[in-house]
Amino acid sequence: MERVAIVGAGLIGRAWAITFARAGCSVRLYDPDPAAVPNALSYIASVVDDLATSDLLSGRSTAAVLDDIVGCDSLADAVAGVHWVQECGPEKIDIKRATFAELDRLAPPDAILATSSSALLPSAIFPQLQGKDRCVVAHPINPPYLVPAVELVPAPWTDPRVMERAADVLRSIGQVPLVMEKEIDGFIMNRLQGALLDEAFRLVEGGYASAADVDRGIADGLALRWSFIGPFETIDLNAPGGIADYVARYGPMYAQLAQSMAVPPDWARATAEGIEAERRAALPSHALTDRQRWRDRRLMALRAHKKTADTQFGS
Known part of the structure; x- marks a missing residue:
């Protein structure tokens, strides 16, 4: 004990x-x-x-x-x-x-x-x-x-x-x-989350997509794989020859995308000009606590499913 x-x-x-x-x-x-x-x-x-x-x-x-x-x-x-x-x-x-x-x-x-x-x-x-x-x-x-x-x-x-x-x-x-082997600002999670949020804000700020569609793209897209394998294993499994093959195929595309991602978006302006209104229309402020409880219950169900799936399929 x-x-x-x-x-x-x-x-x-x-x-x-x-x-x-x-x-x-x-x-x-x-x-x-x-x-x-x-x-x-x-x-x-x-x-x-x-x-x-x-x-x-x-x-x-x-x-x-x-x-x-x-x-x-x-x-x-x-x-x-x-x-x-x-x-x-x-x-x-x-x-x-x-x-x-x-x-x-x-x-x-x-x-x-x-x-x-x-x-x-x-x-x-x-x-x-x-x-x-x-x-x-x-x-x-x-x-x-x-x-x-x-x-x-x-x-x-x-x-x-x-x-x-x-x-x-x-x-x-x-x-x-x-x-971690050594310290760095933001550690691992906030650095990864920050990079994703930067692009999410950029897409909405530039008028390319709504906040709701960006959220759905993660929840119904990338996060389904990321809930049990991470980004490196994801790309390792997404090319016939594994991660080296993936990098050879798609590395140049991502390098080109990186050029358009060099200028950081203005989070505060994007929020004030539309994201806040979109979120409050979807979820009024008075309902945030109830939605947090809903989120946690969904997380409980997902965690329970992952335990069962790890036993059934391996982790």
Whole structure:
């Protein structure tokens, strides 16, 4: 039984709490805002039944998962005796540095200290810490209890054994670590997502397609393959001779396309001039929360299907 502290009980923290608890970990949840932990526990209680229905609690009962998540009144209580700390505070460098200074002081010396940061580089967060070699970025794709990929990013000084141990822990709780060799702005996911969003905005801004058709092109096109194989395997399977054959056939076309993609689109202008109105016509602001719940239930169904398909066909 791993003991885990989640520091920050907002959107990401409560999702991590579910992820660790369903794997049988004893989770301690802390937030400096007194209202945050009760709100997080209430949210968790509202979704575990749906997760159980989709067989996404690793065979555990909802009661067992809820019992393994306990709120703490102090940071010291939360990190006492833990093996892993997952920090989920605001994406502000001064707050992260102050939090990790406290974590490094209070947490057991052999505990891994991880941050959920989606953009701040580990070399910027941890440089002054005595135990900086045990600190990593473990950035989830939200929510991690439905989307298993986690970017594991080292600072230049991170102990390689810590990276290996962190990857093992993530695999043991059902996540898929993306083990980066070194840090870079945006890590893996935001860089890939940013490139795709750039082109999506460019197509709409230029009047080539509606936002709805771009969305459908991903949801009913590329994402169907990408939900179980990635871009490299996709092109490896899309030419008779594999990836080298694909590059020989289509590389020049993509090189020509890249020239038209060199000028970045204006996201704000494209949004103001049409995308916002199109999205609000399709989904009024007051319906966003209900649609988010619909999205998560669809993700649950997809995750359940992938588990069954992996068993039936292999992964």
